[in-house]
Amino acid sequence: MSIKTCIFDAYGTLFDVNAAARDAAREPGREALAEVWPGLARDWRLKQLQYTWLRAVAGRHCDFWQVTEDGLDWAMEAAGLDDADLRRRLLDLYRTLPAYPEVPAMLRGLTDRGVACAILSNGAPEMLEAAVASAGIGDRLSAVLSVERAGVFKPSPRVYDLVGEEFSTRAEEVLFVSSNGWDAAGAAGYGFRTVWVNRAGEPMDRLYAQPHHVLADLTAIGELI
Template sequence: MAVRLFVFDAYGTLFDVGGAARQAAAEPGAEAWADRWVALAAQWRRKQLEYSWIRAVAGAHADFWQVTQVALDWTLEAEGLADPQLRQRLLDLYYELPVFPEVPEMLRQMKELGFTLAILSNDSPPMLQAAVVSAGITPFVDAVLSIEEVEVFKPDPAVYAMVGACFGVAPPEIGFVSSNGWDACSAAAFGFHAIWVNREGAPMDRLQGRPAHELSDLHALPILVAGMGDGNGRSR
């Protein structure tokens, strides 16, 4: 069955989740902690994901912006950086995260190949819209889907089912791209044509599905998928 559209995870796949800590560390006044920004960003992201999984399993949903804030609070305390001004600066910057350098050109090429493009993310609609607009990628994105429609975080199958409901296509017709191994594996198990963007060179997760392809970044994605379409999102 032909792949007709591609859906991207947002944070870590299109948007650089380390961007907020990296920029804050480069600003005046950050000298005391600037050499720890990488660890801070990694801890923040890890707690963000952990809290989303726990809430999904517990049936205790909260929107991702709340999860992002409490994950940051934990991280700042763990790093000995419980500074209200730093907290606010990091949250402000998170609303304007940069995309990875290859993203705009990759999206442009994907559109030229004729594919419909969408984002499917754990994040709340205001966060997603702010990020898309700030990054200047609005012209390339046909739809932005938030899990707030079903109020459960990935990898719950209800999240992946949103794509078919929105576009009226079956799972095998959907290409799914994520930098999170667990997300790519779960999407593959759901039936998507999953592509894992393994930016960190990590081992494949031992889960219930396996992505069809693995890339180190998004540069080569248009080349990879060109054989799946004829310029109208249909396979050759």
């Protein structure tokens, strides 16, 4: 069966989650951050994701902005950074994360061929709206779907259900693309065709399903459709 819809995770897949810490570290007066920003960015992302999983298991849902703030607070404390102004700056930058360089051309290539493209993200609607507008890719997206409609974070099947509800497609007609191995595995277990964008060259997660394709970036997505 042919692919009719290409669904993308947002953070880490389309948008560069390391950019907030990296860009802030380059600003004058941020010498303390400049010394530790890679570790802070890594811890921030890890805690952000861990908190989504723990909240989903516990049935204690909140929106993604809350876990983004909570993850940053943990990462800043771990890095020995007690700076309210820096915290505000990092959060401001996170709202307008840049897209990875290959994203605009990749989306243009797909939509010019008649493939519907959309986002399915843990992100809160306001976060996603700001990021999409900042990256200038809104005209290439048929929908921006937030887990807030399901009230639980990925990889709950209730989140992946949103795709069929929005596009009236069968699972096997969807190509799902994520930079998170666990997300690509969850979507594969759900029944989507999946791509893991393994930018960091990490090992495959040992889970109940595995992604169908592994790529280093998004450049070759069109070749899979």
